[in-house]
Structures are given as C-alpha cells and as structure tokens.
Amino acid sequence: MDRALRRRLEARFGEELTGPVRQRHDETEIRIAPGDLPEVMLALHDEPDLRFRLLSDLAGVDTGTTMQTVYHLWSDSSADWLRVIADGLSRDDPRVPSVTFLWKGAEWMEREAYDMFGITFEGNRDLRRIYMPPDYTSFPLRKDFFLPDDASRSPGGGVRPMEQTHGPTNAETAAHVRQASSS
Amino acid sequence: MTTRTPFDIPAHASSDDPRVTLDEALGTFEPIPPYPPRTEREAEFYTLRDGEMFVNMGPQHPSTHGVLRIVLKIDGENVVDLDPVLGYLHRGVEKLCENADYHQAICYTDPLEYISSLFCEWSPVIAFEKLLDVQVPRRAEYIRVLSGELNRIASHALFMGWFALDLGGLTPILWSFIERDEIVEMLAALTGQRMLFNYFRIGGVNGDLNHEFMSRLGTWMSKATHQIDSNNALLNENEIFVRRARGLxxxxxxxxxNMCMTGPNLRATGVPFDVRRAHPYSIYPELDFDIPSRTEGDCLARYLLRMDEIKQSLRIIDQCLHEMPDGPVMAKMPRLIRPRPGRAYAAVEGPRGQYSTYAISDGTDQPYRMRIHDPSFVHLQAVGLLTPGNLIADTMAIMASLDPVMGGVDK
Known part of the structure; x- marks a missing residue:
C-alpha cells in the first residue's frame, strides 16, 4: 500500500472524490462521479507527480442497482495499481464520458463495455457492437441476463428465455437479481 | 438453364454429379453491411471513393491466426483503411466465470489464449488469492515461474514460425515446432495436458514436479541455447526476411x-515496461534477469525482441532449478471458498503483454464480476493504425508481428 499516493490523491481530488480512498494489497481505489471523469483522468495522466500514462484495463460493472466503469492505471510514480471507479451510472440509461481523448486504445475496450453492458461512452467515435452481431438487442453481462441453468438460483423467477431484450431503456432491477454488496 | 433446388437432387448423387452444381454461389460474404451505418466512423468506412474497393480477408484466412474477418478498403494494391470484424470466437468466458465457482472459473480462462494458457490462469489465480489473503508456498511460486517461462519460450518459438510463414517462408515454422513440441510434451508430463493445462490452483499448483518432467527438462536445457541460436540464425541473417521486416x-x-499497448510490442518502441519488474508479483523480484528493449518499433524490432526474451527466460529457468526450495506446493484451502466482499486486480506479464483480471466478490462462492483483459485484443486495434498506406501483403506481416491470438481477442 502506497500511503503517499493516498495523501496526494486526497489533496488533489478532495472535492471530486465521492468516497474514501481505499487501499488493499497493492491497489489504491478512488471513486468519482461519471461527470468528473475526463477532468480527473486528464489530471492523473498529465500531472508530473501522478503520471498515470498506462491504461491497463477498462471494465464495465453492473452492481445490480447501478452501473460502473472501472479503470486501472499504472504509473512509475507509485508502486500501486490505481483503480478509478466512475460510480452511480443509472441502469436505465448508463452514460459516461469517453477516455479515448487520452488513450485511443480505449476505443475497443469501450466498445466491449457497450456491447456487454449497454454503457454509452460519450465521445467514442465508433461505439458499435464488437462481439455480438449487429442485430442483437440484449446486453449479456448485465445481471438481469440469465444463463439457461440459472433458473434454479432465483426462486419465483422460473425459467426465463435466455435472450430476452434488456435494452437500457426497459431494464428493471428485479428483486431476484444478484446484487453486489455496497462495500 | 434452370435453377435447381436441393429437392431435385437424388439423395444418392455424388458431389461430382453435374446436377448437384448450384447455379448460384452460396454463402458469399458481402462486405457492405445490410444495415444502415451505426456510427459516423462506420459510415465513413463503408463509403467508397473513386478507384477504391472492398476486399474481405477472413474469417478463415490462414494469416489471421484464428477466425478474424478484416474488411480491407483498397486502392489498387494499397490498403486505404480497414475494419476488423470480431466475434467469431466469442464464447462469453466472463459470463461463464460469473456463473461458476472460484475453482471452476480458472479452467474457463485456459482456452482464452491457447498458445500460452498458463498466463491466462495465472492472473485470475493471483486475483482470487488476493481476495482470500492466501499465502502461496514458495515452492509453488517457483514451479509457477518455471512452467510459465517454459510456456513463454514455447509461445515465442511459435511466433517466430508464424511470423516467417506470414512473410512467405515455410521452413521456420517447421523448425519452431520442434522447439515448441518438446516444451509442450514437457508441460504435458507436468500438468497432464498438452495445451489447456489447468495447472494453477488458488493457493498453489496442482502437482509437484515429477521425474519425467525433470528428465525431459534436463535434456532439453542442455541443448536449448544451441538450438535457439541455430533457429535464430535461420532468420536473423536472412536478407530477404530482414529487408522485408525492417521499417515496416x-x-x-x-x-x-496511447494505444494501451504492453509487452514486447511496447518494449520494441523503447519503453522497458514489463510487469515482472514494473509491478512485481510472485518471486520475480528475487530473480536476476534483464528486460530487453529496442528503439526502432518496427516489425523486425518486435521479432528480435522476442528472440532476446527467450534467452532471458532460459536464465530464469536456470535460476529456478538451482534455487527451488522444498516444501508443499499447495496452501491449505477449503473445497468451497467464499471470499469476503471486496475487489482485487492482478496482472501478469505474458508473452504477448499484460494479462489482467479484475475480480469482485460479493461473499458467495462465485465471483460477482470477473473482468479479463487480454493483450491481443488491444494489440489487434493497432493493425488499423499501422496498416493504411501499406500493401495488402503487409497487413499480414504487421498483424503477425503484433502476435495476436484470436482466442484471447474474442474471449
């Protein structure tokens, strides 16, 4: 755990952070609102005492109640991975600014998150499905998309067809959807 | 001539019966999609200017290293633009892992990258160990590094053959398969499988080193340096190969x-970024090895860099064999594991770059979310950046030098 990085992040992004800076093992985690993402990422990328130049990973997460986009960054200024969580995207219409203005390589990763979760990355010039066919309407990694043998785990849910439409507009948080704990 | 339907053809007709010949070609790929463009980029790509045309490469083209379809927009012999179409090998591994328990999830990650499976297992295993706070026995760490480096050599040896094959040389792939096959047999003796090892476990490895593996490894190590040098001499001093790959x-x-590249492709541009040194895991901090890097950033640099890495891997294997401690190879683990709710991220340096896993636990026996990041996926993007302006044949050369594996790209 890099305590110095934590102090730096708290001093620099005190207002943008929506939760405490968490540290565990070799990871430091900050949470921000999706609207602050371009500003925070630009600062992390460019400021000389941060220098997070390498985007290691970009992931979408469906927590059951909200959506998140999670970025893992690496810098030579710290021994930790930095995890930036853009938290609190609505499940009905998840929208988050794109980071392709900093990392062009994020384009496909954002396409993947769009394909799997229906998250719209505003500013991505080529946001279309990447794995699933173009006429596909579901978003497979959302938690209300069940595999056929999942029916046993949700009492009362019964057997659902696997590929029902879960567009962001008609998505609802059902009671039987598995939800991540809020910690 | 009338069009025949399949009903007119008698069941006993052989395939060379002229009546079987269909008048209309079936199953051709129309390069222009039958739906309106979804993005501005797609609209721009599928608009042809004077003299331009589309050519489909794949999805079964031998140079695409799997099932990848690339729509090339060409002007004469020059590539103007290209649009890779993915998804032919998409298996939904992340979803499967989220519906399997922690032990089962690891064997789903194996076939992601079938050339270097151990690295695909390694990152989720480390992520799960972080979630559980497990201490891995030192002997297990040494065995992981030993088998991982062997797998890296096998992957780089195969890269050499593929790269030369895509440039038009047939001999190197026959030579490189000698190397690879010996290592694969060796790992089969250790893990029980030739390609999809499923060897790493949460808290250790599946089995200890055995006699067959050690004797095969000893025989191979005594001649490995010589063999790899002679393999390299086949290409490094080949003027046709060097002239073709240099500056491409x-x-x-x-x-x-900017393209989020990692691994040899990034190191070939002069950045000595290697997760083994940049963010150490396992026992790599204790081992003595160099991170080769080059500054040219062309296909030849990427090739030569991988050949240098083989030598460093041999050094690591040598050290592992000399310093291998005794002890157990598995930590004490329950059959059913339920980590506390939390998040963990782990990355390892594979032969193609950084493999990483982001796992979220919600306290049950299944990962709530398991994100797998594969370097091939990121590197394949760069083909669209590097190819325009080059010849069609260079598309394969550039793609082969970036070394993507479609199993990893399509997840």
Missing part, C-alpha cells in the same frame, strides 16, 4: 502508450 509497421513510444 513502425510505431513510436507515444502512440504505443
């Missing part, structure tokens, strides 16, 4: 970082 597909440091 040049990428500079800033662009490589």
């Amino acid at each position: 597909g040049v990428i500079d440091t800033a662009t490589a970082l």
